[in-house]
Each structure stands twice: as C-alpha cells, then as structure tokens.
Amino acid sequence: MQRILSTQLARHAGETVTVAGWVHRRRLLKSVAFLIVRDAAGLTQVVVTEPELRARIEELPEESVVELTGTVTANEAAPAGVELTGAELRVLSAVGVPLPFELHRPALTASMPTQLDHAALALRHPVRAAALRVAAAASAGFRAALEERRFVEIHTPKIVASATESGANVFALDYFGRPAYLAQSPQFYKQLMVGVFERVYEVGPVFRAEPHDTARHLAQYTSLDAELGFIADHRDVMAVLTDVVAVMTATVAERTGVAVPEVPAEIPALHFAEALRIAGAPADEPDLAPAHERALGEWALREHGSEFVFVTGYPMRKRPFYTHPQPSDPAWSNSFDLLFRGLELVTGGQRLHRYEDYRAALAARGETTAAYEGYLDAFRYGMPPHGGFAIGLERFVARLTGVGNVREVTAFPRDLHRVTP
Amino acid sequence: MQRILSTQLARHAGETVTVAGWVHRRRLLKSVAFLIVRDAAGLTQVVVTEPELRARIEELPEESVVELTGTVTANEAAPAGVELTGAELRVLSAVGVPLPFELHRPALTASMPTQLDHAALALRHPVRAAALRVAAAASAGFRAALEERRFVEIHTPKIVASATESGANVFALDYFGRPAYLAQSPQFYKQLMVGVFERVYEVGPVFRAEPHDTARHLAQYTSLDAELGFIADHRDVMAVLTDVVAVMTATVAERTGVAVPEVPAEIPALHFAEALRIAGAPADEPDLAPAHERALGEWALREHGSEFVFVTGYPMRKRPFYTHPQPSDPAWSNSFDLLFRGLELVTGGQRLHRYEDYRAALAARGETTAAYEGYLDAFRYGMPPHGGFAIGLERFVARLTGVGNVREVTAFPRDLHRVTP
Structure with missing residues (x-):
C-alpha cells in the first residue's frame, strides 16, 4: 500500500x-x-x-x-x-543501542559537542531540522530573486593558486605535488563572469582557516554571492540586495512559517562618518565596533522603524584592494555593510573595473600584481563598472532565527577543533 | 537614461x-x-x-x-x-592591449590551452557562454524537479577526515595542522540527511585527484546529488531520476533553445547480465566497456526509440561497499547506470541501511569500520531503506550539447596540469 x-x-x-x-x-x-x-x-x-x-x-x-x-x-x-x-x-x-540523547523533548538538552559528535541524530530534532529548512528556503529565495533579475548561476573553482582575500586564514593543499589553496571566496571569479553574463550568482562553499574558536566562525560556510555590471555605483548594488533580502525572508516565511522581519522598500542608509557620530564613536575610528553596530541598529529602529540599516563609505584602508573608492573623497569607499538588528549581515560594494586602477591599488598597498595576474588579465580586456555582495548563509539563518551559535544551524560544522563527522 | x-x-x-x-x-x-x-x-x-x-x-x-x-x-x-x-x-x-584571440568569429579558433589561459575572455564567446547557460538551466531543472517532489536542499562538508569513495584520487589538506581530505562526493552526508528530511539534494563541488589527463576528467566538478528514503528498491530511485532528467532537459530547451532528446516516461531498463548478452560481451565480464555501452545505446534506440537506457544489477564487486545487493542473488546489486547515447550519464542505486550490513560489507572487503565510524554512527540509530544518484553537471552538459571535452563547458576547469586562472 x-x-x-x-x-x-x-x-x-x-x-x-x-x-x-x-x-x-x-x-x-x-x-x-x-x-x-x-x-x-x-x-x-x-x-x-x-x-x-x-x-x-x-x-x-x-x-x-x-x-x-x-x-x-x-x-x-x-x-x-x-x-x-x-x-x-x-x-x-530496529535500533539496538542506547541513544546518546533523547529527541522527543521540546529542546535538545545534550551539550553542543555531544550534539555535534552525533550530528546525524541531533539534526533529526525538529528544532535543529527546522533551522536547516530555513537555510534551504533562504537559498531558494536568493536564487529566485536573482533569476528573476536575469542573473545567471555559475560554478567557480574552489582550488586556487593564490589566496583570494588575503594571505591569512587560507587552507593549503597538495595539488598534484604543487601548492594550492582552498578559495576563501568566489570574489575574483564572479567579477570575471560579469564580463560574460553581466549578472551572476553562486551558492557554494567557501573556506577560512579561522584560528578563532567563536560562535560565529566556521572553517567552511555557504556563501551566497552575487555580482552585477553596468552599475552607476554601489547604490545600484544595494537596491538589488534589498530586493534579494526581501524575497529571501518572504520565502522563509512562506515555506517554514518562521516569523521574519519586514524589509523596507528602501532601507535607511548612513555614511560611515555619520554612523560614527550617531554611534557616539570618535570621528577617526577606522571600523565599527560591535557596540557601535548595536547603537546603529537601535537608531534605525527608532528613527525609521527598520530592523535593517545600510552603512556606506567604509574607510578604504579597511576594505580589500578591489574596492572602488568614493569619487568625491578617495579616503572613503563605494562599499557598504547591511546591518540587521545591530549585527553585520552582508558586505558589498562597487569594485574597481580598470586594469590600471588595480595596478595602482596594489602598488599603494605595497603589493605587486604578480599574485593576481590570472585574475587581473580580464580587466585588460574590458570590464564594465560593477559591484556585488556576499551573504553568509549560516549567519543569515542564525540571525533570522535568533540562534547565538552558527553551529546550531549548520548540518556538519567544520571549525578549529572539528573535522568529523 | x-x-x-x-x-x-x-x-x-x-x-x-x-x-x-x-x-x-x-x-x-x-x-x-x-x-x-x-x-x-x-x-x-x-x-x-x-x-x-x-x-x-x-x-x-x-x-x-x-x-x-x-x-x-x-x-x-x-x-x-x-x-x-x-x-x-x-x-x-577601453582595451589597451592586443586580444590573444578574436571573439566575433562563429567559433573560437584558439587552441584549448590558449582559451583556458584566457578563460575570462574566451567565455565571452557566444558558443562558450551558451554552454554555461545550459549548465545553469540544467541545475535549475534539477532543483525544480526535486523541490516539487519534497526534497530539501542541503550543504555538506567538503573537508573530511577520511576518503569518501576510496583511498585513491583524494586531495590531502593541512587542516589546522592535522591531515584532512577534500570530499570526493557528498555520498555519506546525503545518506545521513535522509534520516532528517527523508529526501535531500545538493548541488556542489566534488574533488577528485584524477591522475589521468582525459577529455572527461576534472579535478573539480559540480555534482548534482539526490538521495531518498522509504523506497522499495532501486527502481523507485530510477523513477525519480527519470522525472528529474525530463525536467532538466525541458528546462534547458525552454531557457536556451538547445535541442534536447525526448525522455521516455519509462526509460527501457536491462539487467547487467542481459546487457552483456546484447552487447556481445562474455558473460563473466565485470563491467561494461565503452564499446558495450555504445552497443546498448544503439539497441535502445533501435528497439525502443529511446536515447536513454538503464542498466541495472551491476556486479557487487564493481560497486562501492555501501551498495545494496540484489536480494535474489547477492552477486548482483540493486544499482544502476543511466546511459545516454551510449555513454554513462548517471550512476545510482539502493544503499545498505542497517549498521550490521555495513559491518559485514566492510569486513567482506577486508576493511574495518574504523575509517567510517562517524558515518556509520547514524545507521545504529535507525535509517530507512534508501537510495540515490549523482549527475556530473559538466558531463551532462557536454553530452547534451555534443561537446567532446568537458573543459569546453566548464568556466575555469581544474585538472592535472591546471590550477589557474
């Protein structure tokens, strides 16, 4: 039957x-x-x-x-x-051994290490399984929003010849007897693919050899990456991101019933200099501390009734070399963070698109173009103004569901201490 | 404007x-x-x-x-x-350097190595770009078919403590000072997740340290994996796969206009023993040679008007240890290959689902359970009869578009000789 x-x-x-x-x-x-x-x-x-x-x-x-x-x-x-x-x-x-913990109580009472040791069992608990359904819905919403806006899905190499974001925190690999590395992000590749499809996205794993054992760092996480060409500046990227986050939260609500925040049609945006002032931080601070981000979250809720707030214009010296400077003052950048409930949720911005600008940017940081030659090649052959963003799926789900530790919303987390099961 | x-x-x-x-x-x-x-x-x-x-x-x-x-x-x-x-x-x-090859001719005339060296440029050629659009459409069709059938998307670890499929062809990694490996497939993890969601799928990279420099091997490729529980046997998996391939080809046709083969509502299926006879191979052959697969493709087209044909029951000794034997004769297996135009397109089957059966299967192969302990743990805690399949995206696209070399349908291929750009 x-x-x-x-x-x-x-x-x-x-x-x-x-x-x-x-x-x-x-x-x-x-x-x-x-x-x-x-x-x-x-x-x-x-x-x-x-x-x-x-x-x-x-x-x-x-x-x-x-x-x-x-x-x-x-x-x-x-x-x-x-x-x-x-x-x-x-x-x-039939089960023939005692279970390491019970699954029928409202919450798992086993310690996090015990849950992770027996992940295949712990994930069966309805609360743990529900978080992974939220992740699946969020990914589906991300893709649907971008497909609708003519982004094309790509798959890029996870094994690379040089570090993507910086020399630190990279896993080294034996690649047929030669050194290689696990990609820290699809950053370079998604930029190159703007030259092919104008608008691209990727959902895939990225790898960070994070030496810190915290509640928000994983050695592997799922990155939701998008990049688009023919933009005026970073504000075009922010507009797409706003739409994408709205579809992601709507898809989560529709598929899982989880309560989601309202995404304003226009999320309030502050320049970094203004953000420092509102957060009560000294005007020469190069970055936002967690307390500042919390203060900005409170400000956005109080002044605009929004749980989201954009901070734009982060100082160039705190952003990666491929970041586009702010034309009116190159000490600032055409980049942004999206904060959600006082926590950073997404990072993005406009990138450089001319070969000479990359050479100059690397030279200004005391780096040669040698390590990036294969990447920079495409910029010799015509690239439009472009930008993009990356959403860490596990952090997104943790923040949406109010979970403190990203390990609780990851099926089989990898960290400093754990490479099994 | x-x-x-x-x-x-x-x-x-x-x-x-x-x-x-x-x-x-x-x-x-x-x-x-x-x-x-x-x-x-x-x-x-x-x-x-x-x-x-x-x-x-x-x-x-x-x-x-x-x-x-x-x-x-x-x-x-x-x-x-x-x-x-x-x-x-x-x-x-503005482009300030000579282009290494011209993009406006109907086909790229540059050699494959030159195209790959300048991949970001070569992929702009409409023919190369079209192949990647076919890949994107095929992935979208894969996901749509499975979401429709209540499969849940999962993301699994790509860094693992022991080899997934076999000890060979695995990339070794320095994981915070300990040895680890790149996952050759999400096989174990998708099985474990059947215990959580019953039906799961993953679209993600897999890694094979293939020492062979051929037109069909890549060191990284995109695997479209699905696994489902509460099946009677491998035929339930074949029925889902048939539906999935039909939606994939329909999505490719709809989005890209590429001509696609008709997928019969019921794809003809042959037992391995019968397949050997039809292919004119000796009855004690343990596997199908390329010539046999071609003969079976011709047979299916001639006898059933189908470009697809299932071969079932492959000898257990040629299948991985997790394969479920054929109940009526355990020399054969409840596994299958799906051939398309005389070439293997998909591999799948029913898996073992009881812990004791895994112990016995490993012992019969002279292996201990030690290397698989974290994986086998889940099977102590109740797993339903289940099975699944994996589709190599690049091979699928190459075969659908009639391209001989998978590198032509891969954005930035990785192989024995190549880890850039």
Missing part, C-alpha cells in the same frame, strides 16, 4: 492507510500505549491496545524505523485530530 | 535609447562604419556616418566597454530589423 505522510492523515479519516517513519516517542500507559511516529512532515499518533503489538512496541527503542498500516480514526484529543488504530507494524530498521 | 538590452531595441523603434556592452566587432567600410555591440542578451548594430565618431571608433579595440545613446531606426537588413543611428558614444573601459 502506498505510504502517506503524517500531514495527509486527516483527509483519510475512516480509511486504511500506511504511514512510515521513526519512533519518536512511546507512551506506555496501563490500558493503552501510544506510539508517536515522526516523518519528514510531522508526527502521527498510533493507539495500541492489542497486547501482542504492545509487547513488540515495548521492545522497540526510539528512532527505530517502522511502517504501520491501520485505520485513520477521528479523535479530538489527538494532536492532528486523527490517530491510527488497529495498526499492523513492520519494523524496517 | 536607463539602459535597455539589445533584445528590447525593436520595441523602441523611433525612440532615443541607451545601450551598453562590449565592442564585439567593427566593420569599417568606405562611406559607413558598423559597430556591433554585444551585451548579455545579444548584439546591437550601430551605424556610424559622422566622421568624428568614426575616428574614435577606429581607435577603439574590440572588447572595449561602451555605452551608446542614439535613435532606434528600422532597417530590414540589420540583424534584428533595427539599428542605432546618430549615436553618442561613451567609453566605460
């Missing part, structure tokens, strides 16, 4: 159906036993009164995989208004 | 518009000059009669980035029925 999902049960009242899933919980009362079966869609309550079936269930640990064929019976007291009665049980896979 | 695309020109006949793009070609005739401007959508013909503008264009090499504002004028002889006249030119980025 064709299996149906727990959420389809109610429309089959009175019929005989088959459900399948994991034994989420057993409740063994005196006169009756309840078997709660979890599938990808939700939970099914199975009522067991037959002594023989009850005896089998008593021996069947949580997380065993089962298939049950029975009658869908209305019961107002049951979780979905229906339950399965008179069921026949088929065990697909 | 808001820029419009080349393909939008015809609806603005008689109006003044702005177009922008790359100088694709200049045709300098005696009394008139034509400037062909390429943008992401196509080509625009600009007619130049003014001497001053002509002089500027004579000095403006191909691939320079330009913006032109002029009048859309009907001309039946022009490529799109319209052309731009009386245009004003603004140069956004």
Whole structure:
C-alpha cells in the first residue's frame, strides 16, 4: 500500500492507510500505549491496545524505523485530530543501542559537542531540522530573486593558486605535488563572469582557516554571492540586495512559517562618518565596533522603524584592494555593510573595473600584481563598472532565527577543533 | 537614461535609447562604419556616418566597454530589423592591449590551452557562454524537479577526515595542522540527511585527484546529488531520476533553445547480465566497456526509440561497499547506470541501511569500520531503506550539447596540469 505522510492523515479519516517513519516517542500507559511516529512532515499518533503489538512496541527503542498500516480514526484529543488504530507494524530498521540523547523533548538538552559528535541524530530534532529548512528556503529565495533579475548561476573553482582575500586564514593543499589553496571566496571569479553574463550568482562553499574558536566562525560556510555590471555605483548594488533580502525572508516565511522581519522598500542608509557620530564613536575610528553596530541598529529602529540599516563609505584602508573608492573623497569607499538588528549581515560594494586602477591599488598597498595576474588579465580586456555582495548563509539563518551559535544551524560544522563527522 | 538590452531595441523603434556592452566587432567600410555591440542578451548594430565618431571608433579595440545613446531606426537588413543611428558614444573601459584571440568569429579558433589561459575572455564567446547557460538551466531543472517532489536542499562538508569513495584520487589538506581530505562526493552526508528530511539534494563541488589527463576528467566538478528514503528498491530511485532528467532537459530547451532528446516516461531498463548478452560481451565480464555501452545505446534506440537506457544489477564487486545487493542473488546489486547515447550519464542505486550490513560489507572487503565510524554512527540509530544518484553537471552538459571535452563547458576547469586562472 502506498505510504502517506503524517500531514495527509486527516483527509483519510475512516480509511486504511500506511504511514512510515521513526519512533519518536512511546507512551506506555496501563490500558493503552501510544506510539508517536515522526516523518519528514510531522508526527502521527498510533493507539495500541492489542497486547501482542504492545509487547513488540515495548521492545522497540526510539528512532527505530517502522511502517504501520491501520485505520485513520477521528479523535479530538489527538494532536492532528486523527490517530491510527488497529495498526499492523513492520519494523524496517530496529535500533539496538542506547541513544546518546533523547529527541522527543521540546529542546535538545545534550551539550553542543555531544550534539555535534552525533550530528546525524541531533539534526533529526525538529528544532535543529527546522533551522536547516530555513537555510534551504533562504537559498531558494536568493536564487529566485536573482533569476528573476536575469542573473545567471555559475560554478567557480574552489582550488586556487593564490589566496583570494588575503594571505591569512587560507587552507593549503597538495595539488598534484604543487601548492594550492582552498578559495576563501568566489570574489575574483564572479567579477570575471560579469564580463560574460553581466549578472551572476553562486551558492557554494567557501573556506577560512579561522584560528578563532567563536560562535560565529566556521572553517567552511555557504556563501551566497552575487555580482552585477553596468552599475552607476554601489547604490545600484544595494537596491538589488534589498530586493534579494526581501524575497529571501518572504520565502522563509512562506515555506517554514518562521516569523521574519519586514524589509523596507528602501532601507535607511548612513555614511560611515555619520554612523560614527550617531554611534557616539570618535570621528577617526577606522571600523565599527560591535557596540557601535548595536547603537546603529537601535537608531534605525527608532528613527525609521527598520530592523535593517545600510552603512556606506567604509574607510578604504579597511576594505580589500578591489574596492572602488568614493569619487568625491578617495579616503572613503563605494562599499557598504547591511546591518540587521545591530549585527553585520552582508558586505558589498562597487569594485574597481580598470586594469590600471588595480595596478595602482596594489602598488599603494605595497603589493605587486604578480599574485593576481590570472585574475587581473580580464580587466585588460574590458570590464564594465560593477559591484556585488556576499551573504553568509549560516549567519543569515542564525540571525533570522535568533540562534547565538552558527553551529546550531549548520548540518556538519567544520571549525578549529572539528573535522568529523 | 536607463539602459535597455539589445533584445528590447525593436520595441523602441523611433525612440532615443541607451545601450551598453562590449565592442564585439567593427566593420569599417568606405562611406559607413558598423559597430556591433554585444551585451548579455545579444548584439546591437550601430551605424556610424559622422566622421568624428568614426575616428574614435577606429581607435577603439574590440572588447572595449561602451555605452551608446542614439535613435532606434528600422532597417530590414540589420540583424534584428533595427539599428542605432546618430549615436553618442561613451567609453566605460577601453582595451589597451592586443586580444590573444578574436571573439566575433562563429567559433573560437584558439587552441584549448590558449582559451583556458584566457578563460575570462574566451567565455565571452557566444558558443562558450551558451554552454554555461545550459549548465545553469540544467541545475535549475534539477532543483525544480526535486523541490516539487519534497526534497530539501542541503550543504555538506567538503573537508573530511577520511576518503569518501576510496583511498585513491583524494586531495590531502593541512587542516589546522592535522591531515584532512577534500570530499570526493557528498555520498555519506546525503545518506545521513535522509534520516532528517527523508529526501535531500545538493548541488556542489566534488574533488577528485584524477591522475589521468582525459577529455572527461576534472579535478573539480559540480555534482548534482539526490538521495531518498522509504523506497522499495532501486527502481523507485530510477523513477525519480527519470522525472528529474525530463525536467532538466525541458528546462534547458525552454531557457536556451538547445535541442534536447525526448525522455521516455519509462526509460527501457536491462539487467547487467542481459546487457552483456546484447552487447556481445562474455558473460563473466565485470563491467561494461565503452564499446558495450555504445552497443546498448544503439539497441535502445533501435528497439525502443529511446536515447536513454538503464542498466541495472551491476556486479557487487564493481560497486562501492555501501551498495545494496540484489536480494535474489547477492552477486548482483540493486544499482544502476543511466546511459545516454551510449555513454554513462548517471550512476545510482539502493544503499545498505542497517549498521550490521555495513559491518559485514566492510569486513567482506577486508576493511574495518574504523575509517567510517562517524558515518556509520547514524545507521545504529535507525535509517530507512534508501537510495540515490549523482549527475556530473559538466558531463551532462557536454553530452547534451555534443561537446567532446568537458573543459569546453566548464568556466575555469581544474585538472592535472591546471590550477589557474
């Protein structure tokens, strides 16, 4: 018999159906036993009164995989208004060892290291699984928004000959006997592909050999990258990003039911100099400290009713060499951060697009073009003004769901201490 | 003035518009000059009669980035029925060096190494760009088909503690002073995630340290992976794959206009033993040689009018340890290959789902469970019967477009000799 999902049960009242899933919980009362079966869609309550079936269930640990064929019976007291009665049980896979932690409580009580050691089990907990569904919805929204705006999906190399963003924090690799590195971002490649498609995006892994053991750093994370050509300046990028974040949050809300913030049609934007003033920071600060970002988040909410705020014009000396300076004052840049609830969510900006400007920018930082030759080649052959942004998927999900540690919203996190499972 | 695309020109006949793009070609005739401007959508013909503008264009090499504002004028002889006249030119980025090859001819004549050395330029050729649009459409179709069938997108680790598929062909990495490897496939992780979502998919890079310099091997390629639980056997996987390939080819046709083969609602399937007989191979051959696959492709076309054919039941000794044996004869397996025009396109099958079966399978191959402990852990905690498949995106595109070398359909290929640009 064709299996149906727990959420389809109610429309089959009175019929005989088959459900399948994991034994989420057993409740063994005196006169009756309840078997709660979890599938990808939700939970099914199975009522067991037959002594023989009850005896089998008593021996069947949580997380065993089962298939049950029975009658869908209305019961107002049951979780979905229906339950399965008179069921026949088929065990697909029995658990033979004690579970390291229980999955049927509202929250996982195991420590984070224990959860991560047994990630394949911990991720089955509805709260952990829900966070990954938010990630999937956010990625889908990112792609849908960009496809709609004629961005083309690309796949770029993750093994590169030189460090992408800086020499630090890069994983070294033995590439057929030669040194190579894991890409810290698709930055260069997405810029080059603007020369092909004008507008491109990539959803893929990036790698940072982060020596810091914090709640927000991972050695591998999923980067949602976009880049577009023929822009006037960074404000065109900010407009696309605003639309993209709106579609991402709407897709999360629609698919998962998670409460999402309203994205204003125009997100308030502050120049860095103004941001320092509002945050009460000295005018010569080169960057925003976490306390400043929080103050700006409060300002945006108070003054504009917005949970989002753009800060533009970050000092050039704190931005990567490919950043386009602010034409009116080259100490500032045509770059931005998008803050959400007082935390940095996205970084982006306009990039240099002329070969000579790259040479000059690298020379000003005391670097030669040698390490970047393959990348800079494209800029000799005509590139339009362009810019883009990158969203860290795990951070986006953590901030949207109010989770403090990115490891809680990552399936199998990689960090300073962890390369398994 | 808001820029419009080349393909939008015809609806603005008689109006003044702005177009922008790359100088694709200049045709300098005696009394008139034509400037062909390429943008992401196509080509625009600009007619130049003014001497001053002509002089500027004579000095403006191909691939320079330009913006032109002029009048859309009907001309039946022009490529799109319209052309731009009386245009004003603004140069956004001038090319100052000779191009290593010309982009305006129907095909790139430069050698493959030269094209790859200057990939950012070569990919601008409409034929090369079109192949990457086919890849983007194929990925979009893959995801759409699976989302429709309640698969959830996942992102899995690319840095792993032990080799995924086998100890060979794996890239070694320095992971914070410890050895680690680049994942050869998301195989284990997608299986574990069946325990969470029942049905999952991933589009992401996989890494093979292929020591062979061939037209079909890359050190990094994009793998389209899917895995689903609660199956009866591999035939349920084949049914999903058939649907997925149909949506992929339909999406390619719809988005790119590339001619695609018809995917039969039920693709003909042969057991390996029968396939050997049809291919005229000895009955004790352990695998299909390229000539056998070609013979099977011809057979499927002749007998069933299908360009696709499934071969099932491959000998267990040629399949990975996680493969589920054929219940009626464990020398064969519940696995399959999908052949397209006589070439292997997809590999898949049913996997083992019980911990004891994994222990036994590894023991039979003389391996211990030690290297796979983190992976096998999930199988102690209840996993349903499941299976899946993996499609190599670049091979899929190469075979669909009839291209012989996967490097021609890959943006920045990585192989034995190449790690740049």
